[in-house]
Each structure stands twice: as C-alpha cells, then as structure tokens.
Amino acid sequence: xxxxxxDLVIIGAGPVGLYAAYYAGFRGLTTALADSLPEPGGQVTxxxxxxxxxxxxGFPEVRGRDLVARLVxxxxxxxxxxxxxxxxxxxxxxxxxxxxxVTRSGAELAARAVLISGGIGTxxxxxxxxxxxxxxxxxxxxxPSLAGHVxxxxxxxxxxxxxxxxxxxxxxxxxxxxxxxxxSAFRAHEHSVAQLLASSVDVITDAEVTAVTGxxxxxxxxxxxxxxxxxxxxxxxVIAALGFTANLxxxxxxxxxxxxNRYIEVGTTMATSLPGVFAAxxxxxxxxxxxxxxVGFGEAATAVNNAAxxxxxxxxxxxxxxxxxxxxxxxxx
Numbered sequence: 001x002x003x004x005x006x007d008l009v010i011i012g013a014g015p016v017g018l019y020a021a022y023y024a025g026f027r028g029l030t031t032a033l034a035d036s037l038p039e040p041g042g043q044v045t046x047x048x049x050x051x052x053x054x055x056x057x058g059f060p061e062v063r064g065r066d067l068v069a070r071l072v073x074x075x076x077x078x079x080x081x082x083x084x085x086x087x088x089x090x091x092x093x094x095x096x097x098x099x100x101x102v103t104r105s106g107a108e109l110a111a112r113a114v115l116i117s118g119g120i121g122t123x124x125x126x127x128x129x130x131x132x133x134x135x136x137x138x139x140x141x142x143x144p145s146l147a148g149h150v151x152x153x154x155x156x157x158x159x160x161x162x163x164x165x166x167x168x169x170x171x172x173x174x175x176x177x178x179x180x181x182x183x184s185a186f187r188a189h190e191h192s193v194a195q196l197l198a199s200s201v202d203v204i205t206d207a208e209v210t211a212v213t214g215x216x217x218x219x220x221x222x223x224x225x226x227x228x229x230x231x232x233x234x235x236x237x238v239i240a241a242l243g244f245t246a247n248l249x250x251x252x253x254x255x256x257x258x259x260x261n262r263y264i265e266v267g268t269t270m271a272t273s274l275p276g277v278f279a280a281x282x283x284x285x286x287x288x289x290x291x292x293x294x295v296g297f298g299e300a301a302t303a304v305n306n307a308a309x310x311x312x313x314x315x316x317x318x319x320x321x322x323x324x325x326x327x328x329x330x331x332x333x
Contacts, residue, residue, distance in 0.1 A: 002108070003100060003108035003109055003110035004032070004081070004107075004108070004109050004110065005030075005110050005111075006029075006030045006031060006032045006081070006109060006110070006111050006112075007024070007029035007030045007031065007111065007112050007113070007311050008024050008029045008030070008031050008032075008111055008112070008113050008114070008115060008304070008307055008311070009031070009032050009033075009034065009088075009099070009101055009109050009111040009113075009114050009115075010024070010031060010032070010033045010034070010080075010114075010115045010116075010117055011033075011034055011035075011088045011101070011114065011115070011116045011117065011118055012033070012034075012035055012042060012116060012117035012118035012119060012281070012283070013033040013034070013035035013037070013040040013041070013042060013082065013084065014035075014040075014041060014042020014043060014044065014117060014118075014119045014281065015041065015042065015044060015067060015068065015071055015281075015293050015296065015297075016117040016119075016280050016281035016282075016293070016296035016297065016299070016300050017033055017035070017042070017115075017117035017118075017281070017300075018033070018040060018041075018068070018071035018072060018074070018075050019071055019074070019075075019296075019297050019300045019301075020115055020117055020280060020300035020301075020303065020304055021033055021075040021078070021080040022071070022074045022075040022077070022078065023300060023301050023304045023305075024078070024080075024115075024304045024307075024308075025075065025077060025078020025079075025080065026078070026319070026322055027304060027305065027308040027315075027319055028308075029304075029307075029308060029311065031078070031080040031081070032080060032081035032082070032083065032109060032111075033080055033081070033082055033083070034083040034086060034087065034088045034101065034103055034109070035082075035083070035084055035085075035086075035087065036085070036086075036087035036104075037084065037085065038084050038085040039084060040068060040071075040072055040082065040084065041064070041065070041068035041071075041072075042119050043119050044064040044065075044067065044068055045064065045065065045068050046142075047125075047141065047142040047244075048064045048142060048143075048162065049063070049064045049065035049068075049144055049145075050063055050064065050065065050143050050144065050145060050146045050169065051063070051064045051143075051162070051165055051166070051169070052165065052169065053067060053293070055292055055293065055294055056293060056294060057294060083103055083107060083109075086103040086104055086105045086107060087103060087104050087249070087250075088101050088102070088103055088250070089102055089103060089104050089250045090102035090250065090254075091114065091254045091277070093274065093275065093276060093277075097112070097275075097276065098110050098111065098112060099111050099112070099113070099114050099276050099277065101114065112276070112310070112311045113276050113277070113278065113307040113310055113311055114276060114277045114278070115270075115277075115278045115279065115280060115300070115303050115304065115307060116251065116256075116264060116272070116277065116278070116279040116280075116283060117279070117280050117281045117283065117296070117300065118248075118251065118281075118283045119281060119282050119283060124244055124245050124246075124247075125141035125142075125240070125242070125243075125244045126240075126242040126243050126244055126245065127240070127242070128157055128209060128238070128240035128242060130209050130210055130211050130212050130221075130222075131157075131209065131212045131238055131240055133212075134212050134214070134217075134218050134238070137214070137216065137217045137218060138212075138214065138217045138218025138235070138236060138237055138238060139212060139218060139237075139238045139240060140237070140238075140239060140240070141239075141240050141241070141242075141244075142162075142166075142239070142241075143166055143169070143170070143239060146169055146170065146173055147173070149170055149173060149174050149237055150173045150174070151173075151174070151175050152174050152175060152236040152237050153174065153175050153176045153178075153233070153234040153235050153236055153237075154170050154174045154176070154177050154178070154235065154236070154237045154238075154239065155177075155178045155179075155180060155209065155221050155223075155233060155235045155237070155238045155239070156170070156177065156178070156179045156180070156238075156239045156241060157179075157180050157181075157208075157209050157238065157239065157240050157241060157242060158179075158181060158240070158241035158242050158243070159181035159182070159183060159185075159186045159187050159188065159205075160186070160187040160188050160241065160243060161187070161188045161189060161192060162241040162243075163179060163181070163188065163239075163241035164179070164186070164188040164189075164192040164193060164195075164196050165188075165192065166239050166241055167179045167196060167199075167201045168192070168195055168196060168199060168201070171199050171200060171201055176202070176234075177200075177201045177202070178201070178202045178203075178204065178223075178233055178235075179196065179201050179202070179203050179204070180204050180207050180208065180209055180223055181203070181204070181205050181206075181207070182205075182206065182207065182208050183205065183206065184205045184206050204223060204225060206225055206226040207223050207224060207225035207226070208223070208224055209221050209222070209223055209238065210222050210223070210224040210230060211230075212235075212238060217236070218235055218236060218237065218238055219234070219235070219236070220232050220233060220234050220235055221233055221235045221238060246262060248262060248264075248283075251264070254274065254277075255273075255274055256272045256273055256274050256277065257272065257273035259285040260285065263283060263284060263285035264279040264283050264284055264285065265284075265285055265286070266278070266279050266280075266284045266285070266286055267286070268286075268302075269302065269303070269306040270284065270299055270302050270303035270306060271303075271306065276310065278303040278304075278306065278307055279303070280296055280299035280300040280302070280303045281296035281299060281300070282296065284299060305317055305318065305319065
C-alpha cells in the first residue's frame with residue numbers, strides 16, 4: 001500500500017490541531033489530521049463539550065462543542081483530510097527528508113513536515129472508587145449534555161476547575177447540586193470558587209463519597225466528612241471530576257526530546273529536536289510556557305509558518321494577514 005502524500009500531517013485533531021489545519025491551508029499546504037478519538041475536538045469534545053470556555057479571544061463565553069464546530073468550519077475552507085479513531089503509532093524520517101507516519105489501522109502517510117498537537121496525549125480519568133461499578137448507570141466522568149440532568153439530584157465530586165464549572169452549569173437545571181471535595185482548599189480559579197460558594201450548590205469539603213447505591217441506576221450516595229457521621233444524599237447522577245492521567249504513548253519512541261517525562265521540548269519556532277517535526281499546544285514545553293488554548297493557537301500559527309518555509313524555502317516566513325486575502329468563494333468567482 002502506497003503512502004498518501006501531504007505537505008503537512010497534523011497529529012492531534014483538538015482545537016490547536018484544527019486551527020493549524022486552517023492556517024496550513026492559508027499557507028497553501030495540503031494537510032491531514034490523525035487522532036485517536038472518533039470525532040474532531042480532542043479532549044474538549046470527549047470530556048467537556050458543554051463546558052463554558054472563557055479565555056478564547058472574541059468570545060466572552062463559548063461552549064466547548066460550539067468552539068470545535070467553528071474551528072472545523074474554519075478549517076473546512078481548505079479541505080483537510082481526517083483520519084479519526086486511528087492514532088499515529090509510528091514516525092520515521094527518511095533519507096530524502098520526507099517523514100512517514102503509520103497509524104494503528106496500518107494507514108501510511110508521507111509528509112514533508114509534521115506538527116504534533118496531541119494536547120496531553122492519551123488521557124484516562126481518575127476513578128471514583130465507590131462509583132466504578134455504576135459507570136454508565138448514573139456515574140460518569142464528564143457531562144456530554146447538560147439537558148440530560150434537568151430535574152435531577154446531582155453530586156459532583158472534585159475540587160478543580162471542571163468540578164466547579166459543572167456544578168455551576170448544572171445549578172439552574174438540576175433539582176439539587178451537591179459538590180463534594182476531599183480538601184478544604186480548592187484547585188479551581190478563585191473567581192469560580194467565589195461563584196460556587198455564593199450559589200445554591202451545597203458544598204461539602206473535607207469529605208468523600210464512600211458509597212453509591214441503587215437498583216439498576218444510582219439512587220443515592222453516602223458522604224463521609226471528617227469528624228462527622230456519614231450522611232446519605234439522593235442522587236440520580238454522580239459526576240466524578242477528579243482529573244485524569246496522561247500518557248504520550250508511542251510519541252516517546254519517535255526520538256523526540258521529552259521534558260518532565262510528559263511534554264515535548266520545542267524552541268521559538270516550535271521545532272522539536274527531530275528535523276521537520278514541530279509541536280504546538282499543551283503538549284509542548286519551553287521556559288515560560290502557559291497552557292491555554294489561546295496560547296496554543298499562536299503556537300500553531302508559528303509552527304505552520306516555520307514548517308511552510310521548510311517545505312517551500314523560497315516562501316517568506318510571514319505570509320501577510322489573512323484579511324488581505326479574498327475569501328475562497330470570491331477568489332474562485
């Protein structure tokens with residue numbers, strides 16, 4: 001089977017990868033995206049489609065699924081290829097400078113440059129021990145649809161941003177929302193915690209969910225708080241927002257310099273230690289790195305522009321502003 005040829009292959013179809021696909025198309029590069037997940041959007045689509053995001057320029061607030069939809073629409077102008085549910089497992093640099101990528105299904109891609117935008121790599125939610133037998137029967141690790149919890153008694157477990165965001169988002173829809181956190185201090189942003197404490201959400205700290213009971217589905221939970229007797233609360237849904245563990249997977253075997261055993265080292269051009277391979281987004285590391293989607297968008301543009309010069313040395317690093325170019329429909333007219 002001959003490899004499909006592209007100028008740039010993007011490994012990771014999350015928000016940063018999708019923006020990179022748009023920008024690569026703007027630079028006139030043919031592009032394909034490969035991702036282990038069955039839909040574009042990465043972690044945002046898989047775990048936080050309903051979560052409000054507040055730090056995207058131009059959007060005071062945007063739901064995760066809506067942001068992904070707009071990014072897919074933006075990239076579609078240049079018709080990138082997608083290999084979804086088919087992660088890249090192998091990467092080899094050939095003597096002629098081309099890079100070959102092999103996916104889990106055996107598909108082969110050949111590229112003149114590669115951009116890794118794999119977020120945090122593959123991720124596994126940290127389990128709620130008492131809730132594991134109830135997964136899919138009222139216990140979940142994220143909220144795919146807020147509407148599914150209308151009129152329910154919901155227990156959210158965790159003290160990070162996701163736990164606070166879910167609790168606040170569900171408050172106006174659910175019959176009751178209880179947040180259980182094992183510590184007194186929260187990892188979430190101060191503003192979110194202040195909103196939470198001012199809301200009608202019942203916040204129980206220094207506590208854990210020690211039992212989940214029901215028949216076919218969750219009916220109630222037992223909450224054990226330090227220094228007090230356990231109490232039971234009604235619950236038709238338990239959201240275990242306890243974070244997740246991440247793994248770079250096969251990327252570790254590609255000969256790329258790794259920092260802190262979990263990030264890809266890059267320089268100011270977003271180039272990795274492997275010639276022709278760039279990286280952008282949360283997966284990267286360099287002095288002063290800030291892991292925000294908005295930062296990842298800028299890194300994607302930097303990486304693509306430097307990859308474009310590598311692919312086409314006679315082209316300028318800075319291509320001008322996109323507002324100077326006629327829209328696709330106008331240019332074709």
